[in-house]
Every structure is written in structure tokens, then in C-alpha cells.
Amino acid sequence: MNERLSDKKLLEITARTINRIQFRGNYLSAEPVYRLLIRRFPNDVSYRNNLTVSFLMANRVDLAEEALKETLKLWPNDRVALAHLGFVLKTQHNRLEEAVEAFQKALDGDTGPATEPRFYYHLGDSLLLLGRFKDAHEVHKRGAAQGHFLSPAQRSLYNVNRLKSHPWWNVEDTPYMRLARALEKSWKEILKEGEAARALYEKEKEGLKERGEWSQLDLFIRGREIPDRCKRAPVTCFIVKSEPAAAGCRRGQVKFSSMAAGTHVRPHVGPTNCRLRMHLGLTNTKDTYIRVDQETRQWQTGKVLIFDDSFEHEVWHNGTGTRLVLIVDVWHPDLTPAERRQLPAI
Numbered sequence: 001m002n003e004r005l006s007d008k009k010l011l012e013i014t015a016r017t018i019n020r021i022q023f024r025g026n027y028l029s030a031e032p033v034y035r036l037l038i039r040r041f042p043n044d045v046s047y048r049n050n051l052t053v054s055f056l057m058a059n060r061v062d063l064a065e066e067a068l069k070e071t072l073k074l075w076p077n078d079r080v081a082l083a084h085l086g087f088v089l090k091t092q093h094n095r096l097e098e099a100v101e102a103f104q105k106a107l108d109g110d111t112g113p114a115t116e117p118r119f120y121y122h123l124g125d126s127l128l129l130l131g132r133f134k135d136a137h138e139v140h141k142r143g144a145a146q147g148h149f150l151s152p153a154q155r156s157l158y159n160v161n162r163l164k165s166h167p168w169w170n171v172e173d174t175p176y177m178r179l180a181r182a183l184e185k186s187w188k189e190i191l192k193e194g195e196a197a198r199a200l201y202e203k204e205k206e207g208l209k210e211r212g213e214w215s216q217l218d219l220f221i222r223g224r225e226i227p228d229r230c231k232r233a234p235v236t237c238f239i240v241k242s243e244p245a246a247a248g249c250r251r252g253q254v255k256f257s258s259m260a261a262g263t264h265v266r267p268h269v270g271p272t273n274c275r276l277r278m279h280l281g282l283t284n285t286k287d288t289y290i291r292v293d294q295e296t297r298q299w300q301t302g303k304v305l306i307f308d309d310s311f312e313h314e315v316w317h318n319g320t321g322t323r324l325v326l327i328v329d330v331w332h333p334d335l336t337p338a339e340r341r342q343l344p345a346i
Helices: 007-024 027-040 045-057 059-076 079-093 098-104 117-129 133-145 175-186 187-196 233-243 337-342
Strands: 209-211 214-223 253-259 264-268 275-283 286-290 295-298 304-307 314-318 325-331
Touching: 007 027, 007 059, 027 264, 045 079, 045 286, 079 098, 079 117, 098 117, 098 133, 117 133, 117 264, 117 337, 175 187, 175 233, 175 275, 175 304, 187 233, 187 325, 214 233, 286 304
Parallel strands: none
Antiparallel strands: 209 264, 214 253, 253 325, 264 314, 275 304, 275 325, 286 295, 286 314
16 A cells, blocks of 8 residues: 555654564565555655664675665765664674774764664774774764763763772772672582583683683573573582672673683673672682773682672683683672662563
């Protein structure tokens, strides 16, 4: 019937349809709707860009690339399409120089429809990966000045802006003293559990390792226990479950982190300022270092460190043997009970 509908009625119906598709998460189902809109309004680039987003949300990067080629052939300077091209070049093909060029065109002058936090984030991250640290810092400053980042160093994208911001925290200044002391008291049992489950560790999947070997064993993700994992680490899980802000932190994880000597984890930031991250040193902590913002510290066996991983941080293992730590994320203490219940999981 669409050919007999007025433009107004067609837009009304398609807007509602796309809203329902997005709500259900069936993003590929939006393609025929956007194709219809592209035929009806061939001079409106927004429908082509929205089609690209739908393909990306459906994890069909191949289809997104085809749509981008069509769009940029017709609108070679469209900033939104250029920004998405930069994203695809960076995340799918590691063609960083080309990605930087596309992002820079999209964000030129810090104006226009592509000036979104995620594109400043990926431009800065591309520059970090290329070792262009000064250029990256300038992008981070621009993003912070635009209000896209909490600060040049604190570049998380899913935030509650009023929360107190410190790169490093003293355990005594948080409500988690009892949890920290319980972890420290039982560190030897926790170490045994972490080492006994070595066969279950998986390699780090986020591409943050510059060199070396880094693997992890998840116990809790997004506030939910992974089935059967706590059977392998009963002491660890008993302590974690004693603190609801840890076991129920839907914006965090609880996991063992194993790192071989010689490993370097590049500068990066976590996704949200709504959590704090506790590290319990377990073994081979000599000559292992973590920088959070401007301050570098060293792990100590049997001791807890606590920091805000929404700040830029970096890790070096310059020692010997395999460094093992337990990571326990907890809700930021400034969040209200209602916020902890209502914030979407990450």
C-alpha cells in the first residue's frame, strides 16, 4: 500500500514500525523499511545512514560496508557516513591510518551530526594504537570540551555525571572495607582456587594486549553468577556474595586475571564510571605495575588495590612467572539503591 500513502502517513507508520523493531532487537527486519524510505526519499541521506546503523547493530558488518559504499558514492562528504566508515575500518580491519582520516573528516571543526562521544572515543583510540599519543590527547581534550567525556583521562561512555571522580581510591574511603579485608584474609585459599581452575581460563578478547599473554576466568558477569563456576571457587564466591554491591554489580565482573611475564596492556578506559574495580594480588606481583591516569602503583601479594577504571589505565608485567590477580567490581558508592536497580547492565 505504500505507494498510495501520503508522505506524512508513510513516515508515521515507518517510524512506529522501526521503533518496534528496535525495541525487539530484530535489527535486520528494518532493512526493507529503510529501503522503502530510500526509494520514496532518495535525496535524504539519513535513511541510508540509519540502515548502516541497523546492520551494525545486527552485527552484519558486511552489509553495513555495502550500504556505506552506496552512501559515500552519492554523498562523499557526509560526516555520519564517514564516521561509520572510520568505525568499520578501525574495529573490523585494523586499517588505523584510514580510520583516522575518515574520523577527522567527520569531526572537522567539532561541528555537525557526527560529533558523538563514540566517534571521539574511537578516533582517540585509533591514535593511541598508532602511538600518536600527543594527537590522541588533543582529541581527548576536544571531546571533554564538547562534554562527550568526563575529562580527557576519564573517557567512559556510560556515565552518571554527578559521581565523585578519583583515579585511585583508599579502601577506607569506601563502604567496601569489610569486603577488602575478607579478600586479603583469604588470599591463599583464593589463590589455590584460581590456580586449580587454570583449564577454564580464556584469552582476553577485547584486543587490549599489545604483547605477551593474558587470560581470564569469569565468575560473575553483569551481576550474574556464571553457572557452575562458583563450584570451582567456593571461598572466592562466598566472600563476593557477602557484598551485594559486588555480586550484584550489573556494570561489572568478578574474574581471575592471569598475565605472563613480558605482557603489556595498552592504555585504555573502562565503559562506565558507575563502578570501582578492586584487585587482589595473588602471585608473582614483583615488578608488575598498573598506571591509572598519572599515578603508577605495584600489586602486592595478599593486598587489595581499588581504582576507577573509567580513567585511562595501562599495565606492565616486567617480572617473572605468571601474575595472578582477582578482579572484583563494585558499584560506585555514590549511586543510590534505585540507580543500582535501574541502570542498564554493561
